[in-house]
Amino acid sequence: MDVSSLLVTGNLALAVTPVLLALCMPLAYWLAMSDAPGKRYIEAACNLPMVLPPTVLGFGLLMLMSPKSPFGAAWEAAFGFPLPFSFTGLVLGSLAYSLPFGVLPMRAAFEKVEPGIIEAARSSGMTGFQAFRHVVLPNAMGGVTASAALIFAHTVGEFGVALMLGGSIPGRTKVASIAIFEHTEALEYGQAGLLSLALLIVSYAALLVIGRCNAAGRAASPRATARRTFPRDATFENAKRGFHADHIHAVR
Numbered sequence: 001m002d003v004s005s006l007l008v009t010g011n012l013a014l015a016v017t018p019v020l021l022a023l024c025m026p027l028a029y030w031l032a033m034s035d036a037p038g039k040r041y042i043e044a045a046c047n048l049p050m051v052l053p054p055t056v057l058g059f060g061l062l063m064l065m066s067p068k069s070p071f072g073a074a075w076e077a078a079f080g081f082p083l084p085f086s087f088t089g090l091v092l093g094s095l096a097y098s099l100p101f102g103v104l105p106m107r108a109a110f111e112k113v114e115p116g117i118i119e120a121a122r123s124s125g126m127t128g129f130q131a132f133r134h135v136v137l138p139n140a141m142g143g144v145t146a147s148a149a150l151i152f153a154h155t156v157g158e159f160g161v162a163l164m165l166g167g168s169i170p171g172r173t174k175v176a177s178i179a180i181f182e183h184t185e186a187l188e189y190g191q192a193g194l195l196s197l198a199l200l201i202v203s204y205a206a207l208l209v210i211g212r213c214n215a216a217g218r219a220a221s222p223r224a225t226a227r228r229t230f231p232r233d234a235t236f237e238n239a240k241r242g243f244h245a246d247h248i249h250a251v252r
Contacts, residue, residue: 017148029106029132085169089166109143112139162177
């Protein structure tokens with residue numbers, strides 16, 4: 001089995017996941033809480049990588065990172081190497097490719113946080129950052145974890161963007177999905193099957209994490225909390241049944 005491609009894929013996913021979480025968290029919170037007039041345009045831009053063909057997105061990023069572009073030339077002058085066909089370029093491309101999968105679950109989780117508890121935290125003297133850290137974030141942790149799992153799984157499975165930006169340099173930019181494609185072209189179905197099985201296991205594990213986060217979010221909802229906190233009282237139920245019996249007897 002092509003272990004080097006799995007290592008490149010794992011390193012890529014581990015590099016992209018925490019960086020994209022940190023970038024998406026304030027953006028998702030702003031989209032959830034803001035009423036700015038231009039919010040829909042930013043929201044559409046964040047969702048654009050989800051509907052664009054990966055090769056189109058990869059081509060656009062390749063042109064942006066090219067040494068002939070202002071951004072690519074400035075990068076090469078500052079760091080001494082070009083971005084195309086490098087692991088750093090692959091990371092930057094993956095950040096753009098997986099952006100919607102970082103923003104959407106966190107935004108949904110932030111929108112479910114009751115505004116009243118945020119106002120109560122601010123009324124108690126907390127700053128906006130303190131209220132976010134100690135009140136909003138713990139209540140939205142399920143969405144944050146789901147975002148992390150989605151980013152990781154989506155990065156592990158990317159193909160078009162990785163091919164356009166990184167090519168197929170063994171040990172540097174050749175990820176598992178590209179290795180599967182090359183093994184299939186060479187009729188090496190056994191190698192392709194082993195790599196496919198590895199990606200299948202990773203993707204299934206990510207779905208289990210997301211399902212667990214959704215279950216935890218439903219269990220922590222106000223309705224579920226009320227059911228757990230205020231169970232039915234047997235004395236009250238007996239009294240209620242007695243009241244109904246007396247009422248029926250009086251009517252008769």
